[in-house]
Amino acid sequence: MKGLLRLSQQALAASQRAYSSSSTPERKVAILGAAGGIGQPLGLLMKMNPYVSDLALYDIQGTPGVAADISHINSKAKTKGYAGDEQLGEALKGADVIIIPAGVPRKPGMTRDDLFKINASIVKGLVAAAAEHAPGALLNIISNPVNSTVPIAAEVLKQKGTYDPKRLFGVTTLDVVRARTFYAEAKGINVADVEVPVVGGHAGVTILPLFSQATPHKDLSHEEAIALTKRTQEGGTEVVQAKAGKGSATLSMAYAGALFADACLRGLNGEPDVEEFCYVESQVVPELSFFSSRVRLGPNGAEKIFDLGELSEFEQAGLKDLIGELKSSIDKGIEFGRSG
Numbered sequence: 464m465k466g467l468l469r470l471s472q473q474a475l476a477a478s479q480r481a482y483s484s485s486s487t488p489e490r491k492v493a494i495l496g497a498a499g500g501i502g503q504p505l506g507l508l509m510k511m512n513p514y515v516s517d518l519a520l521y522d523i524q525g526t527p528g529v530a531a532d533i534s535h536i537n538s539k540a541k542t543k544g545y546a547g548d549e550q551l552g553e554a555l556k557g558a559d560v561i562i563i564p565a566g567v568p569r570k571p572g573m574t575r576d577d578l579f580k581i582n583a584s585i586v587k588g589l590v591a592a593a594a595e596h597a598p599g600a601l602l603n604i605i606s607n608p609v610n611s612t613v614p615i616a617a618e619v620l621k622q623k624g625t626y627d628p629k630r631l632f633g634v635t636t637l638d639v640v641r642a643r644t645f646y647a648e649a650k651g652i653n654v655a656d657v658e659v660p661v662v663g664g665h666a667g668v669t670i671l672p673l674f675s676q677a678t679p680h681k682d683l684s685h686e687e688a689i690a691l692t693k694r695t696q697e698g699g700t701e702v703v704q705a706k707a708g709k710g711s712a713t714l715s716m717a718y719a720g721a722l723f724a725d726a727c728l729r730g731l732n733g734e735p736d737v738e739e740f741c742y743v744e745s746q747v748v749p750e751l752s753f754f755s756s757r758v759r760l761g762p763n764g765a766e767k768i769f770d771l772g773e774l775s776e777f778e779q780a781g782l783k784d785l786i787g788e789l790k791s792s793i794d795k796g797i798e799f800g801r802s803g
C-alpha cells in the first residue's frame with residue numbers, strides 16, 4: 464500500500480493541472496450510498512483521483528446536492544448525481560468500479576452483525592442491479608457486516624449468471640490503515656514507511672493483524688502484540704463509542720475506500736505489482752470460502768491471492784480462534800443470498 468503520500472500527490476496533480484485523457488483509459492466509478500457519512504468524503508476523494516473520468520453518485524436521497532457540490536471541483540471526473548430506484552440503472556451503466564457503502568452504520572453497543580437485517584437486503588438489491596447494468600465491473604463492498612455481505616453478493620451474482628470471484632471484493636483496507644497507524648505510534652516510527660498485513664475477516668476477532676510480518680520489523684513483547692492486535696480489532700468500536708450514537712468511522716473509511724478503489728483502477732489500467740489486502744473468495748484457509756489476504760490486482764481484478772506466510776504462535780492461535788465465527792458469518796450470508 465503506497466498510501467497517503469500517493470493519494471495526496473494524486474490530489475495535487477488533479478487539482479493543479481488539466482489531466483490528459485490520452486494517457487489514461489476512461490474509467491467510470493459509481494458510488495452507491497453516496498450521500499452518507501462515508502459516501503460524501505469518498506465521493507470527494509474519487510473526484511480528486513486522476514484515473515476517474517466519470518463519477519456517478521447514487522443514493523436513495525440527497526445526491527443531487529452532493530453531486531452539485533462535488534462537481535464544481537476542477538478535476539477531470541465528470542460528476543453526476545442519481546437518486547431513487549429509477550435512476551440506479553443509469554448510474555451503474557458502464558461502470559468499471561462500483562463502490563457500495565450503502566446501509567446503516569453501528570451505534571454504541573451494536574456489533575457489525577446487528578446490522579445484518581437491514582444491510583443484507585440493501586446489498587442484495589444493489590448487487591442485483593449491478594449484475595444487470597454493469598456485469599463486468601469490480602465490486603467494492605463496504606457495507607457491514609462485510610463478512611456476510613460479500614458472500615451475499617456472490618450468491619446474487621451467481622443467480623444472475625455473472626459471478627466472477629476475481630471481481631468481488633470486501634473492503635478491509637481500514638483494518639490495514641489502522642494497524643499501520645497503531646504500530647507506528649507504538650514503536651515511534653514513521654508511519655509512511657510502515658506495512659502491516661491484516662488477514663481474516665472484518666469484525667472483532669476475525670480481524671487478524673500480522674505484526675510479526677510488519678515492516679520495518681520491530682520486536683514486540685507478548686503484551687505489546689496483544690494490545691496492538693486488540694486495538695486493531697476494536698478500532699471500529701473505538702470510533703463508534705467516541706461518536707456516541709452518531710455513527711461509525713466515516714472519514715478514515717472514506718480514505719481507506721479511496722485507497723482500495725485507486726488500487727482497483729491502477730490494476731485495471733495494467734499497472735504492475737498493485738497489491739492490497741481484501742476479502743475475497745479464497746482457498747487460503749481450507750475451512751473458509753471467503754478470507755482477506757494479500758491480493759494482486761490486475762486488468763481482470765484479483766490476479767493472485769497470496770498465502771499467509773509465517774505466523775507467530777500468537778497469530779496461529781488467533782487464526783484458529785477466528786475460523787468458527789468467520790465460517791458462521793459466511794454461511795449466514797450464503798443462506799441469505801440464496802433465499803427468495
Ligand code: NAI
Nearest residue numbers: 496498499500501522523564565566567568605606607637
Ligand atoms: P450512513 O447512514 O451515513 O450512510 C448510508 C447511506 O446509504 C445513506 O445516505 C442512505 O441513504 C444510503 N442508502 C440506504 N439504503 C440505500 C439503498 N438501497 N441504495 C443506495 N443508498 C442507500 O452510513 P455510513 O456511516 O456511511 O456507513 C455505511 C456502511 O458502511 C455501514 O454499513 C457501515 O457499517 C459500513 N462501514 C464499513 C466499514 C468497513 O471497514 N468496511 C467501516 C465503516 C463503516
